[in-house]
Amino acid sequence: MRVIIIGAGEVGSNIAASFASEHHVTVVDVDPETVEDLTYSHDVLAIEGDGTDCDVLIEAGIEDADLLIASTDDDETNLATCATAKTAGDTFTIARVRNVNYLDTWNRSSRAFDVDHMVSPDVLTAENIADIVGLPSTLTVDPFAGGEAEMGEFELPEGGELVSQTVEEADRIDGVTIAALVRDGDVTIPSDRTTFEVGDKVVVIGRPDAIEEFSEAVTPPEASSEVEDVVIVGGSRVGYHTARLLEERGLGPRLIERDADRARELAGRLEKTVVMNHDGTDLDFLLSESVDEADTVVTALPGDETNLMMAQLAKGIGVGRTVTVIENGEYADIFERVGIDVDVAANPRKATAEEIVRFTQGSQTRGRIENLSLVEDQQAEVLEVEVDADSALGGRSVGDVAAELPEAVVFGAITRDGEFVAPRGETVVEPGDHVVLFVAADVLSEVSEAI
Template sequence: MMNTETLFGSIADDSSTKDSMRITVIGAGEVGRAIAATLSDLHKVVIIERDQRIVEELTYAHDVLAVHGDGREIKTLQQARIEQADLVIACTDDDEVNTVICATAKLVSDAFTIARVRHRTLYETWDGHSDAFGVDHMICTNLLTSEAIFRISGLPSAREVDTFANGLVRMAAFEIGQDSPIIERAVHEIDSDNPLTFAAIFRDEELLIPSGETVIQSDDHIVVIGSTQAVENFASVISRSLRSQTDDIIIAGATKVGIQTAKLFEEHGYNPRLVEQNSENALAK
């Protein structure tokens, strides 16, 4: 499951540089509450929730205005003063409800709308027609999770992996073990083997900006940036193993995320095997 920082960290970063905004969050589940807790220190947050008990809890737990009601209904949105909202985030557990909420919000406000969905098909429909559903930005949590699994699987020794420029550039973080072949080697030596940029080294809770003469030590945490191939080559050196296209890929659990992950591997030329304990679910997939 993707955490809220992954889903909405960029919203918090962007909004922190602006004047205080009025943000309306519909759905006070785990994600909705986390968003409220993250943003309420800097912005005016309004939460709409159908469960009266949760509304009462939120009133005491966070510095937010909690409204009881259905976010699909105009009267509930008006009660939450949606016309004053700068940002609307629909994050209930129902994809269709979230899209309807955004469309309804657009009828009565000029707010920027964000919908959280799980199904890739709905996301792909919106992605192909970005003005669809009245949604300004859509986040597909299942797809984000599957993509994260796929990225990290290509770099087994990495702790974190991210991609840029449509996958042409990668940034990855590695922990250097005691038996790593790059220990006691200078950055310029390693860089000559793989054209990388060593962006940072975390050593004993201290951040170092490496130069070509910086020597790698055991237990260093290093962040590198480079082409996909260069980062993969570097990862194979650290882990002493080179992944090939014929490696066995087994995905346990035919959940929506499991199926989506298998599809991603297939799209990249792999032949994954999907294992499901429940025979009825396995046959249905």
């Protein structure tokens, strides 16, 4: 596949790195230093130029390109780039936009702006935050099979029930499959004798209620497993969308916004959210409003440094868990090294890059893959496969199929007619089933061909 990426910032660079090994990738950016750096750091063709310039797109190969991704930090540039690309060919276009009004317009008419697929970093980030807020110790949660199954990634804290247990001892919750273990950044499929350690990340697949039960087992006894009080500091676009989504899920969060006009606007748009007009970094105010007793504090202020310091302040007054919006992915690691504690870092740029890669891979993959999630910087994927009469999975037991697949594959879940089926060795897969698989990246091609 021939891919053109407009914008070589964090989003564009991450996408380029993901595609470079298997596709012909050209990256266009207006900054000559960025172009030079990219030429040496990735196996891509880098061109200096403006993506809205048709001559530049022609130089980049738009007439033969299969996919154009407009990923600059400017919405209008991205939309204009997609429109320009359509004048030179029938390339599939993806635009990154922050202004949700553009997304709403596009959703009303999929032909709007000459954009074939649109991605909003703020909405994606808010969805990610809303998903993990309700499950203590969760780093990521993604739905599969119309919500009948989920993939969750949990970090094991000190004092948690699973620490020092073996996988065999921990694998006792009906409806949950322990798919993988992440230790020191490496993804492996653990054996029954593998012992969990503090700081391990565990990838599980199962029924939503069983995933919630697993979350309770991960959470230390002194920590609350029920999330009722969520405080959002910052009425940014991410802060607003997080509150809106939490309202939809039955929670009434509190939101602190310093700007009076923005606070009034949010109060008028959020029916179940208590909006407070104040400086969220004011310690006396936080204590007077009992923010120290909140289950989770989400920091969604302008600026990574402010968000990280706010998260540290929240932890310092006793908040159990913080979720911090960080635009620069390197900041979380840097601050962690100097002792600033971040429970969960939500990175809009990373979320956008992963969503674009996920969408593109899902649409390009041969076979019956309906949905996929990326695990730990694409070291593995969780795939949802729809089984039809011609599938190699149909009419065979899980044990027989697993014996023919690489060891780095785990059957996580099966759904049938909207019902969850726990995958066991003797379980027979039927046409119409949706099967959720954990697959290591190095065997992904082989598995895609086999199923």
